[in-house]
Amino acid sequence: MNVRPKVARDPKVTDDGVTIHDVARAANVSIATVSRVLNGNPPVTGKTRERVLEAIQELAYVPHGGARSLIKRETRTIGVLLPDMHGEFFSEVIRGLDQVTRQHHYSLIVACTHGEAESAEAMLRAMHGKVDGLVVLSSDLEMHAALSNLLRRIPVVFLNHVQGPGGDEFDSISVDNHGGALAMTQYLLGIGHERIAFVKGPDGNSDAEARLQGYREAMGKVPHLEVAGDFSESGGYRAACKVLQMEPRPTAIFAGNDAMAIGILCALRERGVRVPEDISLAGFDDIPMIRYLSPSLSSIRTPIPELGAGAAERLLMRIESGEAIRPMQQTLEVLLVARASTAPPAAPSRAAGSEKTEPRAKPATPDNGAKPSAPPLPTHTKPRRK
Amino acid sequence: MNVRPKVARDPKVTDDGVTIHDVARAANVSIATVSRVLNGNPPVTGKTRERVLEAIQELAYVPHGGARSLIKRETRTIGVLLPDMHGEFFSEVIRGLDQVTRQHHYSLIVACTHGEAESAEAMLRAMHGKVDGLVVLSSDLEMHAALSNLLRRIPVVFLNHVQGPGGDEFDSISVDNHGGALAMTQYLLGIGHERIAFVKGPDGNSDAEARLQGYREAMGKVPHLEVAGDFSESGGYRAACKVLQMEPRPTAIFAGNDAMAIGILCALRERGVRVPEDISLAGFDDIPMIRYLSPSLSSIRTPIPELGAGAAERLLMRIESGEAIRPMQQTLEVLLVARASTAPPAAPSRAAGSEKTEPRAKPATPDNGAKPSAPPLPTHTKPRRK
DNA sequence: GACGAAAATGAAAACGTTTACATTTTTGGT
DNA sequence: ACCAAAAATGTAAACGTTTTCATTTTCGTC
Numbered sequence: 001m002n003v004r005p006k007v008a009r010d011p012k013v014t015d016d017g018v019t020i021h022d023v024a025r026a027a028n029v030s031i032a033t034v035s036r037v038l039n040g041n042p043p044v045t046g047k048t049r050e051r052v053l054e055a056i057q058e059l060a061y062v063p064h065g066g067a068r069s070l071i072k073r074e075t076r077t078i079g080v081l082l083p084d085m086h087g088e089f090f091s092e093v094i095r096g097l098d099q100v101t102r103q104h105h106y107s108l109i110v111a112c113t114h115g116e117a118e119s120a121e122a123m124l125r126a127m128h129g130k131v132d133g134l135v136v137l138s139s140d141l142e143m144h145a146a147l148s149n150l151l152r153r154i155p156v157v158f159l160n161h162v163q164g165p166g167g168d169e170f171d172s173i174s175v176d177n178h179g180g181a182l183a184m185t186q187y188l189l190g191i192g193h194e195r196i197a198f199v200k201g202p203d204g205n206s207d208a209e210a211r212l213q214g215y216r217e218a219m220g221k222v223p224h225l226e227v228a229g230d231f232s233e234s235g236g237y238r239a240a241c242k243v244l245q246m247e248p249r250p251t252a253i254f255a256g257n258d259a260m261a262i263g264i265l266c267a268l269r270e271r272g273v274r275v276p277e278d279i280s281l282a283g284f285d286d287i288p289m290i291r292y293l294s295p296s297l298s299s300i301r302t303p304i305p306e307l308g309a310g311a312a313e314r315l316l317m318r319i320e321s322g323e324a325i326r327p328m329q330q331t332l333e334v335l336l337v338a339r340a341s342t343a344p345p346a347a348p349s350r351a352a353g354s355e356k357t358e359p360r361a362k363p364a365t366p367d368n369g370a371k372p373s374a375p376p377l378p379t380h381t382k383p384r385r386k
Numbered sequence: 387m388n389v390r391p392k393v394a395r396d397p398k399v400t401d402d403g404v405t406i407h408d409v410a411r412a413a414n415v416s417i418a419t420v421s422r423v424l425n426g427n428p429p430v431t432g433k434t435r436e437r438v439l440e441a442i443q444e445l446a447y448v449p450h451g452g453a454r455s456l457i458k459r460e461t462r463t464i465g466v467l468l469p470d471m472h473g474e475f476f477s478e479v480i481r482g483l484d485q486v487t488r489q490h491h492y493s494l495i496v497a498c499t500h501g502e503a504e505s506a507e508a509m510l511r512a513m514h515g516k517v518d519g520l521v522v523l524s525s526d527l528e529m530h531a532a533l534s535n536l537l538r539r540i541p542v543v544f545l546n547h548v549q550g551p552g553g554d555e556f557d558s559i560s561v562d563n564h565g566g567a568l569a570m571t572q573y574l575l576g577i578g579h580e581r582i583a584f585v586k587g588p589d590g591n592s593d594a595e596a597r598l599q600g601y602r603e604a605m606g607k608v609p610h611l612e613v614a615g616d617f618s619e620s621g622g623y624r625a626a627c628k629v630l631q632m633e634p635r636p637t638a639i640f641a642g643n644d645a646m647a648i649g650i651l652c653a654l655r656e657r658g659v660r661v662p663e664d665i666s667l668a669g670f671d672d673i674p675m676i677r678y679l680s681p682s683l684s685s686i687r688t689p690i691p692e693l694g695a696g697a698a699e700r701l702l703m704r705i706e707s708g709e710a711i712r713p714m715q716q717t718l719e720v721l722l723v724a725r726a727s728t729a730p731p732a733a734p735s736r737a738a739g740s741e742k743t744e745p746r747a748k749p750a751t752p753d754n755g756a757k758p759s760a761p762p763l764p765t766h767t768k769p770r771r772k
Numbered sequence: 773g774a775c776g777a778a779a780a781t782g783a784a785a786a787c788g789t790t791t792a793c794a795t796t797t798t799t800g801g802t
Numbered sequence: 803a804c805c806a807a808a809a810a811t812g813t814a815a816a817c818g819t820t821t822t823c824a825t826t827t828t829c830g831t832c
Contacts, residue, residue, distance in 0.1 A: 017539075019788055030812045035790060043810050062536075064515035066455050067788035071817045075452065077495070077516070085484060091477035098471060098498050102505075107512060109463070109495040112484050119488075126493060129450035129818080130463070130516075150448075153403075262678065292648065294680040405818055416782045421820055429780050453818035457787045515788080773832100780827065786820085798809065 018059045026055035038063060069130075078315060079131035080110040081120060081147075083139040087259060088287045089304060093159070096308025097135060104316050106132075115139045117146040124150045133315045135159060135308075140204030155318040157311045160206045161329050171318065173310045173330040177207050177284075180300035180334040181214025181254075184282050187336060188252045189218065192344040193280065197225040197250040199239040199260050205231070211256050211284060225250055229260050236263025244271065251279060251345040258283035258290050261297055265341075276343035286337055295340035303332050404445045412441035424449060455516075464701060465517035466496040467506060467533075469525035473645060474673045475690060479545070482694025483521060490702050492518075501525045503532040510536045519701045521545060521694075526590030541704040543697045546592045547715050557704065559696045559716040563593050563670075566686035566720040567600025567640075570668050573722055574638045575604065578730040579666065583611040583636040585625040585646050591617070597642050597670060611636055615646050622649025630657065637665060637731040644669035644676050647683055651727075662729035672723055681726035689718050 020038075024031040029048055036044045037052045055061075069075040078101060082090050094110065101108055109131060113120035120143055127134070133155035138144040144162045151170070158172035188196050198215045201208025208231065216224060225246065227239045236255055240263065243253055255261035261283030268275055275281050275295055283290060286301035310330065318325065406424075410417040415434055422430045423438045441447075455461040464487060468476050480496065487494055495517060499506035506529055513520070519541035524530040530548045537556070544558035574582050584601045587594020594617065602610060611632060613625045622641055626649065629639055641647035647669030654661055661667050661681055669676060672687035696716065704711065 021788080031789080032791080032812060032814095033810085036811090039790080041791090045810065048811085062511050062514045064788050065512060066452055066461065066515040067817090068515070068790080069452050069817095070456055070788080070819090071790050073817075076512075085477055085481040088474060088477070091471055091474070091480075094477075094496070095471040095498075098496075102498070105512075107495055107497060107509075107516075109493055110480070110484075111493060112481075112488070123493070125448050126451060126462075126491075128448045129452040129454075130493075289675040289678065292651075292675065292679050407818080417819080418782060418784095418821080419780085422781090425820080427821090431780065434780085450818050453787090454820075455787095456789090456818080457820050459787070775832085776830100778827100778829080780825100782825070783823090785822085788817105790816085792815085793813085795812070796810080799807085801806095802804085 018061050019064070020061070022059055023052065023055045023061050026059060027051040075130055075132050076105060077107045077109055077131050078312070078319075079124075079127045079134045080108055081123065081134060081136040081138075082110065082112050083115055083137060084112050088289065089285065092287075092304040093137075093308040096305035096310075097312045098308075099305070100309045100312040100316070106316065113139065113143070115143070117143045120147060121150065128154075133157075133319045135311045135315060138162065140202065141206065142204060144206075155315055157315045157318075159307060159311055161210075161331075162206050169327050169329075171314055171327045171329075173307060173314060173332065174207070175302040175304075175307060175332045176334045177210035178214040178217075180284060180302070180336070181211040182218045183214075183334075183336050184254055184284070184298075184300055185215050185218030187338065188254065188280065188282065188342065189222070191280075191342070193252040194222060194345075195225060195246075195248065195250040196222075196252045196254055197227055197243045197246065199227050199229040199236060199243075199253065199255045199264065201256040202230045208256055215254060229256055231257050231259060233259050233263035233266075236260030237267045238263075240264040240267035244268075244273070249279075252342070253279060253281050255281070255283045258285040258287045258297065258299055261290070261299070262293070265293065265297070275341050277346055280342040280345070282342055286335075291339065293341075298339045298342040299337055301335040301337050303334070306332060404447050405450070406447070408445055409438065409441045409447050412445060413437040461516055461518050462491060463493045463495055463517045464698070464705075465510075465513045465520045466494055467509065467520060467522040467524075468496065468498050469501055469523060470498050474675065475671065478673075478690040479523075479694040482691035482696075483698045484694075485691070486695045486698040486702070492702065499525065499529070501529070503529045506533060507536065514540075519543075519705045521697045521701060524548065526588065527592065528590060530592075541701055543701045543704075545693060545697055547596075547717075548592050555713050555715075557700055557713045557715075559693060559700060559718065560593070561688040561693060561718045562720045563596035564600040564603075566670060566688070566722070567597040568604045569600075569720075569722045570640055570670070570684075570686055571601050571604030573724065574640065574666065574668065574728065575608070577666075577728070579638040580608060580731075581611060581632075581634065581636040582608075582638045582640055583613055583629045583632065585613050585615040585622060585629075585639065585641045585650070587642040588616045594642055601640060615642055617643050617645060619645050619649035619652075622646030623653045624649075626650040626653035630654075630659070635665075638728070639665060639667050641667070641669045644671040644673045644683065644685055647676070647685070648679070651679065651683070661727050663732060666728040666731070668728055672721075677725065679727075684725045684728040685723055687721040687723050689720070692718060 020031045020034050024034045027034065027048070029052060033044060033048060034052050037049050080094065080097060082093070084090070094108070097108055109127065111123040113123065124147065131154075134151065135157050136147065136151075137159040138147055141162060148170070156170055158170050159174065161172045161174045185196060196219070198212065200212055212226070227242050229235045229239045236259065239260065240253070243250055253264055255264055261281060264281060265275065268279060268281070273279055281297065283297050283299040284302075285304075286299040290297035290299055310332065314330070406417045406420050410420045413420065413434070415438060419430060419434060420438050423435050466480065466483060468479070470476070480494070483494055495513065497509045499509065510533065517540075520537065521543050522533065522537075523545040524533055527548060534556070542556055544556050545560065547558045547560045571582060582605070584598065586598055598612070613628050615621045615625045622645065625646065626639070629636060639650055641650055647667060650667060651661065654665060654667070659665055667683065669683050669685040670688075671690075672685040676683040676685055696718065700716070
């Protein structure tokens with residue numbers, strides 16, 4: 001029965017060809033028994049267990065995960081769909097995901113959609129039968145719509161809040177984009193700025209949308225100064241050029257994310273515009289590197305690894321406790337971090353305060369920027385939630 | 387036969403329960419036929435193909451990847467084993483991997499070992515039967531030894547060169563650590579430094595080892611000043627403290643990687659040591675963010691995404707063309723990028739050269755350090771005396 | 773129209789596991 | 803020792819595909 005060419009080799013060498021049958025034969029038992037010792041299932045005698053273990057060792061047998069998944073109907077793998085792999089944002093998300101999935105002995109299979117809905121769909125199809133659940137960051141509403149059809153029967157957690165049409169809702173977890181943008185804008189207003197330009201994110205991006213709304217809400221009747229952007233460094237650079245042409249010139253720029261803020265900073269520097277003396281600059285995300293810029297950048301700290309970790313936790317819960325619970329949207333708190341790039345406007349357009357005017361939020365601290373792991377941390381201010 | 391509870395649902399809704407059998411039944415054909423149209427295999431009539439396609443559409447059937455892998459004996463997935471997920475290095479590697487694997491319609495399953503050999507081993511075992519090949523960055527020699535036993539029969543490419551004992555060699559691809567360190571050290575010597583401290587990487591790390599050798603080779607008879615480090619920011623910080631206590635004080639610090647250079651920069655800044663006036667500072671890797679530091683950091687540019695891409699290419703080649711070829715080690719060229727953090731020592735200890743002395747290694751390119759994708763860049767300084 | 777070849781389809785085995793169930797062995801009470 | 807019950811082990815079906823091989827259908831040719 002089941003004759004397959006066997007090679008007698010150095011036992012330490014894993015030969016992919018060895019199956020549970022080979023082990024069974026070597027130990028003189030049935031495959032069922034081998035399976036039982038493998039899974040620690042009850043009825044198995046010490047003596048035979050020994051024999052089996054020995055055979056496993058001898059043959060350097062490693063169970064075939066694929067076959068196991070098939071019959072157990074669980075892959076212990078979760079799929080991650082991201083727009084791309086640029087910048088620190090995504091690696092931090094993955095880190096958070098990894099942190100909790102590894103505890104539960106799950107693996108991660110990651111794929112980048114590059115913003116194309118059709119490749120996203122292809123990846124989703126390819127993942128069927130290879131994952132127990134999905135974590136998805138859909139880059140825009142369009143894609144979200146395309147995907148949601150495929151995602152009905154498999155547990156999924158989105159990394160941003162999107163309302164499907166007709167209230168078909170999924171689990172989602174996101175940072176408080178609206179509250180963060182609100183807080184930052186209020187902070188800028190508070191230290192005396194009036195003409196605050198906002199550099200938007202890409203159309204259809206739900207995070208970008210929420211940030212814009214936060215800005216608008218805070219600005220109220222004060223004239224809005226909105227410039228198009230795309231969350232990329234180069235987009236920020238271009239946006240800065242537009243801002244500088246505005247008449248009268250804004251005294252502060254609030255970038256929809258840090259990457260754009262970096263581009264903006266470059267543009268300003270090139271043109272000899274000083275930050276924060278001539279223009280204040282703020283970002284959003286607080287990616288680790290911005291504290292090392294000069295001037296260090298004020299931003300909204302988003303708990304990115306926690307975002308990933310939270311998503312993983314929710315997903316695993318849903319997977320493991322048969323999906324009875326109804327979907328919920330969770331929002332993570334953010335933190336306003338004032339650094340050197342924001343200061344009261346040079347020539348107060350309003351007699352609001354002296355040069356030493358303190359922001360309503362705590363003052364920017366001279367920040368000697370260290371990563372969490374090590375030294376001194378900047379002081380933060382909590383944003384007021386709406 | 388094969389009675390399974392069927393639900394009549396919105397056809398657009400993917401029901402994980404639908405199998406090829408359901409499609410076959412709906413189209414009034416055998417599962418073999420369905421399989422054939424699915425895979426575009428020759429003998430199938432236009433009319434029945436239609437029927438089958440219709441049924442597939444109707445039931446929103448998606449083939450089960452796991453089952454397919456099992457019988458085809460290919461998973462179209464490759465595994466990636468990394469030490470951790472901190473910093474830009476790893477996401478860039480993954481980006482490179484993704485770029486080429488996606489073209490070949492392969493997926494990526496990533497796992498972090500966190501430097502623990504036993505969890506690395508567990509992950510490898512879990513991957514058996516779920517991947518067609520592996521890309522591994524083994525954090526140290528010890529781990530490498532532990533893993534190599536498991537990796538005999540499955541194609542694998544290492545992201546660093548390690549000599550197994552007894553010449554058991556694997557495919558590997560790496561950047562030219564030795565050459566880069568050599569060049570940077572020579573460059574520092576060339577602009578007049580004599581006391582150049584080197585901050586080492588973790589013991590047992592092969593990249594760190596090679597960089598150290600490069601430094602040593604360049605220094606020749608000049609006294610070596612080596613300080614322990616661990617490739618982390620905080621490690622750099624601590625190393626800087628030690629360096630500052632050296633007597634006489636070094637005029638330049640060459641950090642084994644950029645992360646440590648950042649930590650060093652913080653430490654120097656805190657203590658009021660000016661860079662490059664008091665001490666020159668150089669890193670290794672040229673991760674994107676260092677060009678934004680002030681002063682912008684001189685470093686060795688390593689083609690990180692290309693590293694990933696190259697690994698993927700080699701691996702896929704090996705997978706697809708039955709592994710006849712013998713393992714080879716590939717080394718990617720690096721580039722010295724001189725920026726503002728390095729300059730000739732303030733008080734030349736030797737009348738070695740004029741102010742304009744060029745390094746023996748290729749001259750630093752005036753680098754406007756563009757990210758591949760784009761745009762705006764800060765202006766960089768060519769190393770020269772102020 | 774019948775015949776054979778070619779084309780299309782179907783039946784069943786296979787991939788490497790787990791597990792329900794059947795069977796054998798052990799055990800303990802008498 | 804013997805018998806039933808309990809414990810250990812074995813048999814075979816199942817997971818959802820692909821593919822070989824056998825079978826049926828189609829078609830052109832005489």
